Amino acid sequence: MKKLIIMASMIITFLLPAIGATTTTDTVNEDARKRLHQLNDGGYTQDDVQAEIDFGKKLAAGILGKTTILANKKMNSYVNTIGSLLVSQVGRPELRYHFAILDSDDVNAYACPGGYIFVSKGALKLMKNEGQLAGVLAHEITHVNQRHIVKQLNIKAKDDSLNSNIAAVVGGGSTAFFTMLNQGMDLLFTDGLKREDEYEADAIGLEMLTALGYNVRSYYDFLEEVKRSNEQHKDQVMNKTHPSMDSRLERIKLIMTQNGLHQLNGNTNQPRFSKYVTL
Amino acid sequence: MSHSNQFFFLLLTTAAITVSSYSLADTTHYRDILIGGRASTMGGAYTAVSDDAAGLIYNPAGMAMAPSDSISGSAKIFHNAETTYKETIGVENWERTSSNFLANFFGVIKKLGNHTLAISYAIPDAAVEHQDQTYYDPTQSISDYTMNLHTEDVTDLISLGHSMPIFPGMIVGNLTYGISLGYLHRSYISTFHQQVEYNNNTDYMGYSTTTTKENGINGKLGLLWQYGQFAVGVTAANTVLINSSTIVQTDTEQTGATNNIFLKGTSTVKREFPYEFKVGFAFFQSTTTLFACDFEYYISNNPSNVDTWNLSFGTEHYLNQSNSLRLGLYTNNSNQLSPEEGITESLTHIDMYGATVGYTNYSKESSVTLGLIYSMGAGETQPYDTGGLIRDIEKTSISVVMSADYGF
Numbered sequence: 166m167k168k169l170i171i172m173a174s175m176i177i178t179f180l181l182p183a184i185g186a187t188t189t190t191d192t193v194n195e196d197a198r199k200r201l202h203q204l205n206d207g208g209y210t211q212d213d214v215q216a217e218i219d220f221g222k223k224l225a226a227g228i229l230g231k232t233t234i235l236a237n238k239k240m241n242s243y244v245n246t247i248g249s250l251l252v253s254q255v256g257r258p259e260l261r262y263h264f265a266i267l268d269s270d271d272v273n274a275y276a277c278p279g280g281y282i283f284v285s286k287g288a289l290k291l292m293k294n295e296g297q298l299a300g301v302l303a304h305e306i307t308h309v310n311q312r313h314i315v316k317q318l319n320i321k322a323k324d325d326s327l328n329s330n331i332a333a334v335v336g337g338g339s340t341a342f343f344t345m346l347n348q349g350m351d352l353l354f355t356d357g358l359k360r361e362d363e364y365e366a367d368a369i370g371l372e373m374l375t376a377l378g379y380n381v382r383s384y385y386d387f388l389e390e391v392k393r394s395n396e397q398h399k400d401q402v403m404n405k406t407h408p409s410m411d412s413r414l415e416r417i418k419l420i421m422t423q424n425g426l427h428q429l430n431g432n433t434n435q436p437r438f439s440k441y442v443t444l
Numbered sequence: 445m446s447h448s449n450q451f452f453f454l455l456l457t458t459a460a461i462t463v464s465s466y467s468l469a470d471t472t473h474y475r476d477i478l479i480g481g482r483a484s485t486m487g488g489a490y491t492a493v494s495d496d497a498a499g500l501i502y503n504p505a506g507m508a509m510a511p512s513d514s515i516s517g518s519a520k521i522f523h524n525a526e527t528t529y530k531e532t533i534g535v536e537n538w539e540r541t542s543s544n545f546l547a548n549f550f551g552v553i554k555k556l557g558n559h560t561l562a563i564s565y566a567i568p569d570a571a572v573e574h575q576d577q578t579y580y581d582p583t584q585s586i587s588d589y590t591m592n593l594h595t596e597d598v599t600d601l602i603s604l605g606h607s608m609p610i611f612p613g614m615i616v617g618n619l620t621y622g623i624s625l626g627y628l629h630r631s632y633i634s635t636f637h638q639q640v641e642y643n644n645n646t647d648y649m650g651y652s653t654t655t656t657k658e659n660g661i662n663g664k665l666g667l668l669w670q671y672g673q674f675a676v677g678v679t680a681a682n683t684v685l686i687n688s689s690t691i692v693q694t695d696t697e698q699t700g701a702t703n704n705i706f707l708k709g710t711s712t713v714k715r716e717f718p719y720e721f722k723v724g725f726a727f728f729q730s731t732t733t734l735f736a737c738d739f740e741y742y743i744s745n746n747p748s749n750v751d752t753w754n755l756s757f758g759t760e761h762y763l764n765q766s767n768s769l770r771l772g773l774y775t776n777n778s779n780q781l782s783p784e785e786g787i788t789e790s791l792t793h794i795d796m797y798g799a800t801v802g803y804t805n806y807s808k809e810s811s812v813t814l815g816l817i818y819s820m821g822a823g824e825t826q827p828y829d830t831g832g833l834i835r836d837i838e839k840t841s842i843s844v845v846m847s848a849d850y851g852f
Contacts, residue, residue: 197673198495198509201731201762202806319512319851321808348513348555356557 209312212322214259217312220320221279224349228267228275228283231354235266235286243441247295248282248302255303255373256280257310264302272394274301275353276308278315290444291390293383295434296374298442300384303370311369313362314352318345360408367417371426380431385417471715472792474742475754475776476569478800478817479549481518481847485802485815486758487772489736491724492668492677496849497551500564500605503677503724504622505666507560507607510553511851518813518847519547525571530836532827533589534582540593542571549847562605562624570598587641595634601662602627617671626662628683646699654692658715660685675726683717716745718779732762742779749779758800765806772800776819783826783834794823794839802845815845 209217235241241264248264256262262280270287277283282305284298292298308314352358374381392410407413421427478484480498490498494506497516525542532538551564575593582589607622633655640648664681690711697704719742726736740754756774763769776796783791798819804811818841825837 197670197728198511198675199731200734200760201765201768202811203511204731204765319809351557 210322211259213320216322217315217320218260218279220315220345220349221277221281223346224277224314224353225263225281225283227346227350228277228353232267232269232285235268237266240289240441240443241266244284244298244302247299248306251299251303251306251373251377252280254377255310256306260309262306262309272391272398274305276305276314277349277353278309278312278320280309282306282309286444288391289442291394292387292438292442293390293433293435294380295438296380296383296432297387298438299377299379300370300374300381300387303373303384304366306373307366307369308358308362311362311365313358313366314349317352317358317362318348320345357407363408363413364416367413368420371417371420374431375426375429378431380433381421381426381429383431383433385414385421388414388417472749472778472780472794473776473796474718474720474740474752474779475774476841477520477523477546477548477567477843478774479518479566479568480516480551481549481802481813481815481845481849482760482770482804484518484817484845485770485772485800485813486736486760487756487774487798487800489724489738489756489758489772489774491666491679491722491736491738492675492726493724493734493736494666494668494677497553497562497564498549499553499607499622499666500551500562500603500624500626500664501549501566501568501601503666503668503679503722504562504605504607504624504664505620505668505679506677507553507562507605507622508558508609508620509618509668509670510555510560513555514553514849514851516549516551516553516847516849517547518549518845519545520843521545521846522844523841524843525839525841527837527839529825529827530838532835533579534586536579536582538827540573540575542573542595544570544572546570558608560607560622562603562607564601564603564605566601566603568599568601572596572598585643587643589641590639592637593634595632597630597632597634599628599630601629603662607666617669620668620670622666622668624662624664624666626664628658628660628662628685630656630658632656648696648698650694650696652692652694654690656688656690658685658688660717673728675728677722677724677726679720679722681720681722685714685717688712688714718742718744718746718749718751734760744779750781752777752779767806768804770800770802770804770815772798772802774798774800774819776821778823783824785834792823792825792837794821794825794837796821796839796841798841810848810850813845813847813849815847817841817843817845 244266245264248262252262260280262282264282266289267283267285269285271285272287272291274284274288275282282302284301288301371381371384374384388410392414395410475488478488479501482496483490483498483502490502494503495509496514499506523544523546527540529538546567548567549564551562553560553562573593573595575591577591579589581587603624603626605622605624607620610619610621635653637651660683662681662683664679666677666679668675668677692709694705694707720740722738722740724736724738726734728734736758738756742752744751754775754777756772758770758772760768760770776798778793778795780791780793782793796819798817800815800817802813802815804813820840822836822838824834826833827835
């Protein structure tokens with residue numbers, strides 16, 4: 166009987182992941198387990214920022230290894246102008262931001278640490294005005310500004326302390342950078358960032374649009390377009406890496422209503438958008 | 445040979461057999477060596493914590509809670525165990541000491557999306573004992589008694605583990621599952637030489653060697669539920685030996701004896717390991733303070749052992765962002781009954797109690813821990829196979845632990 170109970174409990178436990186596992190980006194909330202030395206105190210050094218830029222540069226190179234930049238200087242220049250306008254107001258002064266269009270029909274945008282931001286040709290095709298483009302770029306800039314990937318992967322300058330050297334004897338330190346790069350690619354193309362980070366990027370992005378006089382509603386409209394596109398193209402990367410569009414739209418609507426943003430008549434700059442974005 | 449000489453000769457001869465079968469890395473306790481820098485300095489109260497590579501040993505479900513990939517290594521830079529058998533050599537105590545250096549844990553955690561994979565190498569039990577002792581006039585009939593004992597008993601465990609969240613969004617809090625499968629290898633070698641010189645100018649010499657090799661599989665299943673600051677972990681584990689081989693050779697010579705005795709015996713009988721069940725609770729009070737406790741229950745599968753349990757408590761407190769202290773208390777109860785007068789079963793029963801303290805210094809991605817583990821206990825033993833005589837026994841053990849962790 167005793168053995169039977171043991172066997173049964175083992176079988177049940179073996180089956181648990183099959184019953185309960187999902188392929189979504191649900192992750193364990195480790196916040197309650199955060200230990201003091203793991204807290205990010207915001208005290209990033211110049212070396213840490215440089216490590217972030219170096220990492221972002223390599224991650225961007227990884228993206229460009231998958232997809233090339235769209236061969237349209239005028240359109241890239243336009244996206245850069247709008248991006249630069251946003252970061253001139255809300256960017257991190259220690260970073261130099263870069264914006265480019267990926268020659269991909271997939272509807273998505275990517276933000277690499279250090280300020281390397283890409284928006285896909287597929288996403289631009291869905292956009293109807295500059296307010297929507299600004300909304301997407303503001304969302305991605307927030308990922309950079311809030312160091313979402315940096316925090317998730319704990320990207321910092323090399324630790325030359327005695328502790329680190331002792332730990333290096335244990336082994337593995339030299340492979341850490343490349344391991345992180347792989348993780349960074351996984352975050353962008355497979356696993357996605359934390360849900361909370363995506364919601365935060367939407368919320369702060371809305372603040373940016375408001376501050377710069379853009380029509381906030383245009384970003385909401387664009388996400389509705391993306392939702393329709395995602396439903397038609399289930400294999401789009403965004404379906405794997407982002408929270409459900411319904412949950413994002415619901416939260417954005419709430420923010421707009423609570424702050425009266427839906428009553429503001431900001432600019433969409435549709436004519437300028439149509440002049441430069443010709444797809 | 446007088447009657448008293450014969451009796452003592454018998455005691456010494458049988459004591460040799462007893463020593464050969466009872467190692468200081470004993471199989472009568474399950475927590476002789478605590479593993480992992482953080483875990484061991486919290487008294488091993490880690491079933492509900494386990495968010496690093498040591499989770500493979502304590503609760504594989506905890507590995508899904510690890511904040512990042514990491515490499516951990518720990519070593520007992522000094523380990524000393526002393527066992528005193530009271531009034532066992534005549535009226536004198538028989539003291540046995542085991543000292544060794546043990547690199548006893550190395551583990552790596554790799555997170556792949558929702559999945560956490562880990563591999564570790566651990567030494568869950570080990571003893572290296574060397575004794576050269578001479579007792580002068582231990583009894584009226586014996587002028588001196590010399591023993592030379594060398595024992596090496598090491599158990600290695602290589603484990604692979606997997607952990608991931610389950611039922612996300614379907615229950616309150618976070619639930620994770622984990623499994624670890626390990627290959628266990630034990631190597632036991634003991635040589636024992638003893639010489640007795642009697643006052644009537646006769647002598648006795650005995651020599652014995654014992655070697656044991658065991659190979660087995662260790663499986664552990666775990667669940668961990670985290671709800672806010674509280675966490676509960678449970679595990680079930682068992683080890684099954686695939687094969688076992690023991691060879692005992694004994695050679696005795698005695699002045700005036702017509703036949704010197706040479707015996708060789710082999711055995712392939714496999715030890716039965718207990719079913720292990722653990723439940724642990726942890727309270728993450730804040731980023732600076734953690735409390736944890738574990739209860740373990742072992743259901744014996746071996747007729748010579750009994751069910752037993754252990755309890756442990758641990759706490760971690762950060763002094764500041766770079767330094768933390770840990771304290772722990774734990775039991776290491778015997779899985780044997782207390783010996784009874786008149787019944788000869790060569791039983792040894794010592795319930796051990798231990799205390800741990802640890803200090804960790806953190807830098808950006810790495811940390812170094814120094815710790816001290818002390819345990820002590822007293823009980824009763826039957827050191828001889830004949831006569832069923834019971835003697836008091838005391839044991840103390842002290843370990844200095846050093847560990848390093850690298851997170852990336």
